[in-house]
Amino acid sequence: MVATNAAxxxxxxxxxxHELDSPPWxxxxxxxxxxxxxxxxxxxxxxAVLDLTLSQASLVSYVADFGPVSQTRAxxxxxxxxxxxGTHIDKLEERGLIERRPDPADRRVWLIAITAAGLDVSxxxxxxDVVLRSELRSGISRPERQALAGLLLRLQRNIAAARLSAAxxxxxxxxxHGEST
Numbered sequence: 001m002v003a004t005n006a007a008x009x010x011x012x013x014x015x016x017x018h019e020l021d022s023p024p025w026x027x028x029x030x031x032x033x034x035x036x037x038x039x040x041x042x043x044x045x046x047x048a049v050l051d052l053t054l055s056q057a058s059l060v061s062y063v064a065d066f067g068p069v070s071q072t073r074a075x076x077x078x079x080x081x082x083x084x085x086g087t088h089i090d091k092l093e094e095r096g097l098i099e100r101r102p103d104p105a106d107r108r109v110w111l112i113a114i115t116a117a118g119l120d121v122s123x124x125x126x127x128x129d130v131v132l133r134s135e136l137r138s139g140i141s142r143p144e145r146q147a148l149a150g151l152l153l154r155l156q157r158n159i160a161a162a163r164l165s166a167a168x169x170x171x172x173x174x175x176x177h178g179e180s181t
Contacts, residue, residue, distance in 0.1 A: 032155075039136065046128050050121060051095075055080065056088050057125045060097055060114070064122035068101060068111035097121055 043054040050057065055078065062077055063069060069077075075085035089112055092098045097118035103109040114122065137145060 042136075043132065046132050047125070050124055050128070052121075052125070055084075056092060059085070059088050059112075060092060060118055060122050061125050063098055063112050064114045064119055068113040070103065070109050070111060074112055092118070 040054055043057075047054055047057045052060070058078055059074060062074060071082055071085055071089060074089075075082045078085060089098065089100070093100065095117075096115055098112050099115055100110040101113050103111045140148075
């Protein structure tokens, strides 16, 4: 009981501190990154029963849901590079879960298509996903999830704006007093 009270006091003291006074790993961005890493890890652990990573499972599911797609389109959807996506495609093709087909509209492009075996695996992926999402959302109400999703989308827009601003930022010459000209 004493340990619990001490832990509660420590937790209350931590939550009352302003996040800017906290070390980087205790700020909201650090919490988000740690949470994202933990989610990815647990998905990788669960998908391991299918001998897949989360990225590979996502690719199989995407192709199963949307039909034949180019490697470029798959990479954009998964928000990863074409080379990484190509490595996943190679591994999944070796396992017979997806196949490359020539694009009838452009002979220079290959389309990634699901196979019958891949379709079966995509169903198992969906089943694992339903169970894991239920576990991860335990005790978090729908309105809380919607509020969190809204905040995360706003944060994503802020990140996109920050990237755009940084890309468009041109260094300004400084005056001797450190003021921009």
